[in-house]
Amino acid sequence: MVNLPLQPRYILPPLCLMALSALFAVFNLNDILEFNRQLIDQGQVWRLITSQYVHANWPHLALNCAGIILIWTLHAEHTKPTQYALHTLFLAAWCGIGVYFFCPDIHIYTGLSALLHGVIVWGAIKDIEVGMKSGGLLFIGIWLKIAYEQFHGPSAEVSKLIASQVAVDAHLIGAIGGIVLATPLLINYIKKRQA
Template identity: 60%
Template sequence: MLFSFIFAAFDLNNLLEFNRTLVEQGELWRLFTSQFVHANYAHLGLNCLGIFLIWLLHGEYTSARRYAFNVSVLAVWCGLGVYLFCPSIHIYTGLSALLHGVIIWGAVKDTTLGLKSGYLLFVGVWIKIVMEQINGPDASIGKLINSTVAIDAHLIGAIGGTLLAIPLVVTYLKNKNAT
């Protein structure tokens, strides 16, 4: 959140946003940094609210190191995913794709700790993703952030979070079978 606020305060979107043309010209950092800049302060505020809610849900078992690792991996994953699989997206900003991945990882972590709410959260996020794919982006959110909601990026983020959680499931199953 701190980086996102700094980037917004100094109006660094032109330097950091995903810009397909500039990425193709070699500005590869944009694949990563685009996750941390926003269309406007409403967009930033919504994403910060998401971070806060995720931290409330999963903060007690997510160390700063683990969170930084997950965020970094998902930032690269989402940037590459948008580049490779969303050719119609020319400009992209925002944490929401990455946040979908973080919340999926947290939901899986919940399940490995025996919390039934993890299953509900995991399924709920995937239902949201499917509904977005069927119905398209939420127009009211798009109006609020003055940008098109990149629902395909949400899908990419959720897939990334699911893949990132595979080691949790493997460890859980190994420990369960050992007892």
């Protein structure tokens, strides 16, 4: 039997993340929140963070909500609500800044997927740190996915569904952000192994 983490402290953070993104979609706030390189250059730096929470369309939002739910089923019990909020905020800033500096060809960008790659990498490392063998498989799996995207490009089907180019370099940036976020876990794991 599957034992899902349904306690409020586990379910409210991902629900809040989905609700925030849905609220931005309902009010069609892309024009003031999306990553727009030209407007960021003019001083609208909030877009580096807020762009992670808006989406190209409803299917784009639905795909990212499915990702949030998947991560919740795998890793909800690893974080407290405040930690979840801080992780997603850090990764939003990390991804936005990373896209700005390392992806000069991206002029318009939206979506949670880069941030979610960071969250799942952090969760996989947390799994490893607490001794779950599935963490290693998940960690390898996410990096195989990223490598596939880097060598073969984005999925044409997903790009068509979301009516936007999938920013695979942003996924890589997000995954690297997950490793940065998990640095204390890695240090703790190494210390435990050496003890």
